[in-house]
Amino acid sequence: MTFDELDLAPELLKAVKNIGYKKPTTIQQETIPAALEGNDILACSPTGTGKTVAFLLPALQHLLDFPRRNPGFARVLIMAPTRELAYQIHEQATLLAANTHLKLGVITGGINYGSHKEIFEKNNDLLVATPGRLMEYLETENFHAEDVEILVIDEADRMLDMGFRGEMQRITDEARNRRHAMLFSATLESNAVEKFADQVLNDPIGIMAEPPKSETGKITQWIHLADDAHHKFALLVNILKQEETHKAIVFVKTRERLQTLIGQLQSEDVRCNWLQGEMPQDKRLKAIEKFQNGWVKVLVATDVAARGIDIDDITHVINYDMPRSADVYVHRIGRTARAGKKGTAISLIEAHDVRMVAKVERFTDQKLKRRVIEGLKPRYKEARIVKKKKVKGKAAKKVKLKKKK
Template identity: 40%
Template sequence: MTFTDLGIETDLVDALASQGIIEPFPIQQQTIPLALTGQDIIGQAKTGTGKTFGFGLPLVQRLGLHPAPGVKALIVVPTRELCVQVTEDLELASKNRDVKIVSIYGGKAYEGQIEQLKAGAQIVVGTPGRLLDLASQRLLSLANVEVMVLDEADKMLDLGFLSDIEKLFSQTKPTRHTMLFSATMPGPIVALARRFMNRPIHIRATDPDEGLTQANIEHIVYRAHSLDKDEVIGRILQAEGRGKTVVFTRTKRAAAKLVEELNDRGYSAGAVHGDMTQEARERSMAAFKAGKKDILIATDVAARGIDVNDVTHVINHTVPDDHDAYLHRVGRTGRAGKTGIAVTFVDWADMHKWALINRALEMGIPEPVETYSSSPHLFADLNIPAGSKGRLKATPIPKAEKDASHPPRERSRSRSGGSTEGSTRDGSRPPRERRRSEPADRTEADAPAASPAADGSTPAAKRRRRRRRSGGSGGAGQAGSGEGSAAAQS
C-alpha cells in the first residue's frame, strides 16, 4: 500500500518520497482514510511508528494548496523538543504547498513568534503555556481553528496540563475536527478525552502477536551499583555497531554530572535537561541529530521529543517512574522499523519499582542479574570487545593537584636550582642564632647584655666607678669627652 492508495494528494506524496518515505506504517494506514473524512480519532501506536504523519498529512491536505492567512489548525504538544520535531515533519510534508507553520513555545523570544503569526501562519504547533499566554494578549486567535490535535495526549490530559487544555478547547469552535495521538493511552485518559470529542473512534495499531514492548528492541536489565554505573556505561559505549546513544537520568543534576564525566572520559556527549536555556537545548539536540555528538544525556523532558532514526542504544541510568515512562524512553531507539537495544540499570533501592514495570509490561525479568563493569556477561550481552575499558583517554591532572603534590619549599628549590630561603648553600638549615632576624647596625643599647667578668663586675659597673673617681657628673662628662678625644687622636 502507498500513500496515494490512502487518498493523499500527489504533491504531499512527492514531498515524502524525496526523503525516502514511500510506504505508510500501520497507524497511518488506519487513521489517514478516517481523518480525511473529518472523523474524530484516538490513535494509539508504539513510538517511532509514524503517528505524526498519521494526523499531519490529513491536516495539511484539508487546508488546501493555498490556504487563506490565519490560524486554521492547532497542534498541542507537551514539550519544546516535540514541538520542534512536529514542526519539522509538517514542513517536510507541506514543502510543495503555500502553507506557513509556526512553533510557539517558551524559552524563546516572543517577537519572532508574533511576527510569524501576523504574517498569516495557518498551522500552529505549540506548548500550552505559551499558547495561552499569546491568546490572553490577543496575539493568537483560535476562533477559526478547524482541526485540533493533541500529540502525546496521555501527557496532555494528566492533571498537570488538564486545566490548560480545557482553556484551549474552550477557545475553539465546537464543530472542530479533533484527533488525539499517543503511544500509551490509559483507560481513564480515554474517558477524559471523550469530553472534548464527537463520537471518536479508538484505533490501536498493534500486532496481535506482539507484546506490549516493541519486538524490534532488545531489552537488557541489570542490577547495578551506583558507583560503578559510569564505568559500565563507558564500556557499553564501546560496543561493536553502536551508533547514536541516548542516556536517560532521573534528575537534571545527574544529567549534568554524567555529561561532564563522559566528556572527561573522551566521549562526545551533549545534554538536554530543564536547567539548560532553550538555545542550549536546541544546539545540543541539533548536534546530536547531525552526528557531531553521538551521545545525548537527557531527562524525561526529552523522552517524547527525540525523533532520530539511527539511535541504536538507549540506556536508563535509573529506573523510570512507571511502565509508560519506560516505553517512551526506550522508544527513542528501534524507530521506523529499525532494531535497537535498551539497557536499564536497577538500583537495589528501586527493585520494587522495577517489579511493577516488569509486571505491567510482561517482560519476564523479575530479578535483574547483578552486574559490574568487569562482569563477563556484560561483554557478551552487548558485544563489547574483550579488554575494553570505560575510558578513551586518561584524565588530565588539574594544576591545583600538581601543585599540592610539591610542597612550596621543594618547588622553590627546584626552580632556583639552589638553596631555599632560610637554608645554607648546601641545603642544610643554619644554626638557630644565625636564623634570628637582627639588624646589622645595632647600637650598644640594642645589643644583648655582656656576660659578667671573672670578678663578678660588668663593663658598665667599671665605667660608673671611673666616673665617680673623676669628680661628678660634669667631670665625668668632660673626662668622658676627653677620653673620647684622646682615643680618637690615638
C-alpha cells in the same frame, strides 16, 4: 495500500515520494481516509509508527481543498506537550508542504516573544504550539482560535500527565468553530484520556492501530548488576565505548546526578551532550542537533528534559538510574527500535534498584535478562525480596499489644 490510493493532492504525493516513504504504515492507512471524510478521531498507536504523518497529510489536504478566503489566524492547530516535539512536527509539516504555498508556524516557550510576531501579523495556515505559550497569547488576545477548522492534540496522555488539562480545555473551548478534531495517544490505559476525549470529540472513530512487527521493531532488554557507584560507572563507560553503541541516551534521575555524570564521562574521554530542565531553548536545540547528526554519540538526560525527543537510529537506551515508576521505564526504552528497527535497552542495577526491576518485570510481563561483562563481574548476588506474610487472628492481636507496649 500505497499513498496513491489515499486520494491525496499531487503536491503532497510528490513530497511523500521525495521524503522516501514507500507505503503508509498501519496508523496512516486507518487514520487518513477517516480524517479526509471529516470525522473526529481518537487514535492509539505506539510512538515511532508514523502517527505524525497520519494527522499532517489529511490536515494539509484540507487546506488545499478549501483555500483561505479571508485573512486571519491558523486554520489548523496542532498541540504538542513539549517544545522538541512541536519543532519536530513543524519540520515534518514543512517537508510535506514543500510543493505548496501554505504558510506554517510554530510557537513554543523558551523563545523570545518577538520571534512569534511575524506568525501573528501574517496569514497562517497551520500552527504547531505548546499549550503554555499559546495560552499566554490567548490571554493577551494576540491569538484567536475562532478560525481553527481542524484541531489536533498529539500525545494527549502525556499532555494530561504534565498537568495541561486546564489549558487544553480552554484551547478546545476557544476553537469551538472547528469542523473536526483528532486526538492521538500512545496509550489509553488511563481513564483520563478517554474522559478528556468525551469532552473534546464529537462521535469519534476509535482507531486502535496494532502495528505489525515490521513497524514496531524489537527492543532487546537486559540488566547489569553493580556492586556500587564506582562499579556502575565502569560498566557504563565499557558499554559506551563498545563499537555497536552508535547513538545512546543515558537516563539519570536528577540534574545534580546529570552534572556529576557528565564530568565523570568527560574525564574518561567520552564525548557527550546533555539535556536538563530549565535549559535555554537554543542550547537544547543545539544539543539535540549535535546528537541527531552524530557529532556526539551520547546524550545524558533527565526524564523531564528528554520529553518529546523523537530521534531516529538511537541504538541504545541506558538506565544509569532506574526511573521512579514502571511506565516511565517503558517510555524511556521506547526511544529506541523506532520505525521497525532494532534497539537495545540496558539497566545498571544497584541493590536499592532491585525492587524497581521486579515492578518493571511485572508491568511488562517479561523477565529482564541478567548479563555480565568480562572483567566487570559483580561480587554480590541479586537480593531476593520476600513479601512478609500477613498475621491474622490471635497472633495479630499479640503483635498489636507488643507495639502498644
